Amino acid sequence: MADTRLFSGKTAFVTGSSRGIGRVIATHFATLGASVAIQGTTPTSARAFGEADSLEAVARAIEAESGSRAFPVSGNLTDPETVRDLVRTIRATLGRIDILVNCAGETSAQPERPRPWPASPAGTMPSSSRSRTSARSSTATS
Numbered sequence: 001m002a003d004t005r006l007f008s009g010k011t012a013f014v015t016g017s018s019r020g021i022g023r024v025i026a027t028h029f030a031t032l033g034a035s036v037a038i039q040g041t042t043p044t045s046a047r048a049f050g051e052a053d054s055l056e057a058v059a060r061a062i063e064a065e066s067g068s069r070a071f072p073v074s075g076n077l078t079d080p081e082t083v084r085d086l087v088r089t090i091r092a093t094l095g096r097i098d099i100l101v102n103c104a105g106e107t108s109a110q111p112e113r114p115r116p117w118p119a120s121p122a123g124t125m126p127s128s129s130r131s132r133t134s135a136r137s138s139t140a141t142s
Contacts, residue, residue, distance in 0.1 A: 009093045013037040015077055016104030017056050018045040025101055030066035034099065037090045038072045077104050095123025
């Protein structure tokens, strides 16, 4: 009997799929029959967030849940040569890439520093904020 799942015979490359929403998207494509390439920055990307021990473990979990093939790849997507290498590896293993989902995000161990308001002529808030504040004050007293 032929596989009647919507994406049977297709390959999806889901960046940022070691965890979170990317993993959910990859799993969904796999349950619809697609082979999926699971990507994280490192082979242990998912470990930092406690979602799995490794990309390999994520791939095995997706395969167990979906019955489709899942192939883990890792690399920094900000490096064009790394991206070319990942695509070559995926194509060599799973065939052509039919679906691309860009779900990779950047995380940092450093908290983002608050950014001060840009300088304004009065040295306080930007004029657009000052105008909204003034408008609210005048309507409150009317």
